[in-house]
Amino acid sequence: MKIDHVLKLSLIPLCCLALWGCDVVKLDQHGKPIIPMSAAEAASLKNMTPAALADKFWDHILSEAQKVSGAFGEQTMKEDSSRFVRIHGIVNSLDDSKKRATMTVTSAQHQVVLQIGPIIRGNSIRDAASFIQFDDFKNQVQFARLSKALNKKAMQHFVRPDASWVGHQVDILAAVTRKKAGITDVIPLEMTKR
Template identity: 40%
Template sequence: MKGRATGGLIVALLTLMLAACTVVDLDADGKPIMPKDPNAKPGYSNQTPQQIAESGWASRVQQPAEQQALSWADMETKSHTVKAGASESVFVRAGGVVTAFDNSNARERHLTMTINGKPVQVQIGPVLRSNAIRDAAGFRFDEFTNQVQYAQLTKALNRHAVKQLPAVDASWVGKPVQALLAVTMAPGKVDDVVAIQLQQGSP
């Protein structure tokens, strides 16, 4: 009787242990697919910079830019709060008249717009040499695997931004344009201005 009771107890314990086990799915390589930790920090270790730029464009760039953009005047005021030796990037909505189109370097074209009475050079690509979009969007280094991935995100975001722009040529000169921009400010001045959206016409 005693042996039978012990055997029954063992079977009961094994049944409980099996019931407590979670069945884990396997991926194509036969490795277990672990569920995401709900308390884990957001990260992009499993995505390429291009995938991050494309999947996050609407939520991290376009929508914040459209909803939170400063006016050009407010941006200029804010630039005076930037600490010496530092920089800060923000989204800005501005309107102005195009006074020049520079395509002397076919890969790094610029528009010059008169905004609030001042000439402003706006990068329109296809190569944009600026971190303005990445930094204005609030991407942080600790979201990424390493410095290389973080730096590559800048190029991916810039390439994606250029795809959103209309075809710009010399015919834009002399015409009013409404622009959504990513701007990098230094203390009391503007360093980089990158186009996110451009549309001919007055507001």
């Protein structure tokens, strides 16, 4: 009995030593590991312009968005999170009287207000992409400017709707941010009118 107890106690330090060298891996919104960039990749980002970064990341963002997007539902999103979603619905209205034009879509009994530009604000695209991490950038300014560049890239990628879209069904791939007050930003990546 004593030998058994001594053997168990001697295994505890060995287990601790084995775990000491392990790294904790962050998980994305679906519980899958986020593979960090190598040090060389992160170093190369620090000297790139926001537009060049947006060009570099865009295909990866679209690929991830198409793979991980689920159906839109405000209740399915955690507070203070951004994610890629699919929105299927009917266009109720379009307001292009301002530079921050919007389009309202009814989807699953929710009113979703999308930013359609030419000015789009928010960090939804950047923050929904699991591979973009703040620590990989030179500073907060570069990280913030990346959001603006990604929003401009989105504007180039989708067909900008006009008044003829009102009343039609649409399929949208978007980046959405939810705060405590509810959905704050919806930025389309792709839009199709049916």
